[in-house]
Amino acid sequence: METTRIGTRGSALALAQAAETRARLMAAHGLPESAFEIVPISTSGDRIQDRPLSEAGGKGLFTKEIEEALLDGRIDIAVHSSKDMPTLLPEGLDLLAFLPREDPRDAFIGRSVRTIAELPQGATVGSSSLRRQALIRRMRPDLKVITFRGNVQTRLRKLGEGQVEGTMLANAGLRRLGMADVITDLMPLEEFPPAPGQGAICIEAVIGNERMADLLAPIHHAPTGAALACERAFLAALDGSCRTPLAGYASVEGEMLRFSGLIITPDGSEAHEIAAHGPVSDAAGIGRAAGTAIRAKAGPNFFDGWS
Numbered sequence: 001m002e003t004t005r006i007g008t009r010g011s012a013l014a015l016a017q018a019a020e021t022r023a024r025l026m027a028a029h030g031l032p033e034s035a036f037e038i039v040p041i042s043t044s045g046d047r048i049q050d051r052p053l054s055e056a057g058g059k060g061l062f063t064k065e066i067e068e069a070l071l072d073g074r075i076d077i078a079v080h081s082s083k084d085m086p087t088l089l090p091e092g093l094d095l096l097a098f099l100p101r102e103d104p105r106d107a108f109i110g111r112s113v114r115t116i117a118e119l120p121q122g123a124t125v126g127s128s129s130l131r132r133q134a135l136i137r138r139m140r141p142d143l144k145v146i147t148f149r150g151n152v153q154t155r156l157r158k159l160g161e162g163q164v165e166g167t168m169l170a171n172a173g174l175r176r177l178g179m180a181d182v183i184t185d186l187m188p189l190e191e192f193p194p195a196p197g198q199g200a201i202c203i204e205a206v207i208g209n210e211r212m213a214d215l216l217a218p219i220h221h222a223p224t225g226a227a228l229a230c231e232r233a234f235l236a237a238l239d240g241s242c243r244t245p246l247a248g249y250a251s252v253e254g255e256m257l258r259f260s261g262l263i264i265t266p267d268g269s270e271a272h273e274i275a276a277h278g279p280v281s282d283a284a285g286i287g288r289a290a291g292t293a294i295r296a297k298a299g300p301n302f303f304d305g306w307s
């Protein structure tokens with residue numbers, strides 16, 4: 001029997017996502033663990049630690065080396081956080097499966113308070129995400145928001161040392177790491193909407209590889225796939241620029257898809273929101289139309305100066 005090589009980043013979260021994918025494939029096909037090999041691959045996003053990723057070139061940084069391995073045939077499938085995927089994939093690759101989405105909310109981790117509202121005037125909060133920075137500033141313009149990178153352990157150490165009074169991470173990632181106990185508050189979706197793709201694992205493969213298409217079909221979760229098609233179309237309609245703080249979240253109930261999107265200036269002073277719904281079968285169309293509509297709402301000057 002041929003071994004399936006699963007490419008992934010080497011971070012603890014990425015390895016947990018690869019192991020979850022392997023477990024689902026084993027269960028779906030009655031295969032032993034030995035039918036799979038997890039291949040960790042270091043990416044530019046992992047190596048660049050000294051500046052915000054939005055300055056270093058944005059999203060593709062977490063996927064480039066892994067996609068090269070797919071195209072070179074060194075791995076058979078690649079497991080990613082959907083949030084880290086650019087809207088345009090390299091020629092010849094496609095996202096063939098999405099696993100059932102985890103909770104998409106952001107989590108707040110406070111040092112001596114439980115919520116953002118309880119932070120003292122002028123307190124320092126750390127985040128590396130432009131979206132989270134802007135949403136925090138919108139809620140609490142008095143806070144000092146600093147760029148804060150590193151893996152979960154590094155961030156928690158800095159928090160413990162008092163470099164910041166609070167930080168934010170995706171609830172999904174913390175849960176997958178078995179670290180949800182550090183969370184002191186979960187942000188409501190309406191007030192603090194997530195990034196497109198947050199909480200959803202996707203699996204990428206070479207188009208036309210029938211063995212991989214057959215392997216992945218039974219673990220694909222169609223409602224998550226539709227939600228992601230909508231969110232990714234919204235992102236694409238806004239050029240998916242990593243320098244534009246934006247949020248987008250779609251949920252599916254039966255045949256109905258609901259989407260909410262937001263764009264916001266980095267200082268949090270101006271935000272525009274959009275809500276849309278329609279049939280699941282039109283998921284990408286709903287996202288694209290929402291992107292066009294929010295662009296029109298914001299006006300041509302909104303993106304000037306900082307995008």
Ligand SMILES: NCc1[nH]cc(CCC(=O)O)c1CC(=O)O
Pocket residue numbers: 081082083084168169170171172173197198199200201
């Ligand atoms: N860019 C890092 C990244 N990509 C996906 C997740 C979380 C897991 C997920 O959204 O599925 C994280 C870390 C974080 O935001 O806390």
